[in-house]
Amino acid sequence: MSTNIVWHQTSVTKQDRRERNSHHSAILWFTGLSGSGKSTVANAVSRRLFELGIQNYVLDGDNIRHGLNKDLGFSAADRTENIRRIGEVAKLFVDSGQFVLTAFISPFAEDRALVRRLVDEDEFIEIYVSCPLEECEKRDPKGLYEKARRGEIREFTGIDSPYEAPTAPELTIETDRYSVEECVEQVLAYLRERRMIPAAKAD
């Protein structure tokens, strides 16, 4: 009796979701040194987007390294695989109609380029969280620079492993010059300018 069933797919598309949500969906890829403020700014942007009714989610070490990528170490191959998987997951979130904010050092330009190529041109926004190494080291919120200087951590970005700063990021925010609130406003202004989120209400 099942032969009469029409087994067609009626998938909800990315476009359907964007229209429903009344906003675009894209990856906001925050990259920068440890201690530069990636996670702080990403979470503050997330909070602001949430308050504006914009669907969004943050991927960071807390929810990735202990979950999806807990099988990965810190070899060159594993670091690349780490970023690849984050990129693939971010792509799924974009497809689901959300903004996805990623906060990983992601020091290698080629790894970031790989993620950029996974999605459409208007779906990858590279945000360089710029902060001088000495300032990051002074902040050292997790005590990692101190450990790296003592040699307890090897291949630490900025100390004995390179950080390849973006050469043409969509946006650069300078956390040594601007407050978190100002940085958040710069990101929001960028998204409004590209009409990815609704214009600010005049209130």
Place this chain on the structure above:
Amino acid sequence: MSTNIVWHQTSVTKQDRRERNSHHSAILWFTGLSGSGKSTVANAVSRRLFELGIQNYVLDGDNIRHGLNKDLGFSAADRTENIRRIGEVAKLFVDSGQFVLTAFISPFAEDRALVRRLVDEDEFIEIYVSCPLEECEKRDPKGLYEKARRGEIREFTGIDSPYEAPTAPELTIETDRYSVEECVEQVLAYLRERRMIPAAKAD
């Protein structure tokens, strides 16, 4: 001058998102033989939820095997890793406030149990898509059973690899007895009964 910046985190929580969305978030884990109708029913449920304004997303072979899990083959270890990663990604979607519908054969009870343990008790809804093997083989929408019978595919679930049917699924839907629309209604009724989505409007 950055020393005055308060670098605190103000993460949006899962609870924040659920309250905003006015619905729960959970994994709807569809499991069943190839051809049982997992993907068809999952996509039809997704469409219905979308029409009800409920944030949701489908993970299936189309968006996982060619993306996140494209490095995995079909060995026992890779199959387990395939399901593990899908479970971890599904957990992220739940955290983001969405229902996530997964449509994978997922033949092994232990793999499904692993995913169940990743999330809270009210966040994993195992839906057994029940359909007799002979019916699935008759449908054979992708011609896979024919290939398996000819020996062109090895370790094909139901043919030369076991399918461990759920012993205590939250829900069983029988696609050989009910239409897609009826199956969708059974899933929706279940979600309403558990108050995971708003009650149906009397219209």
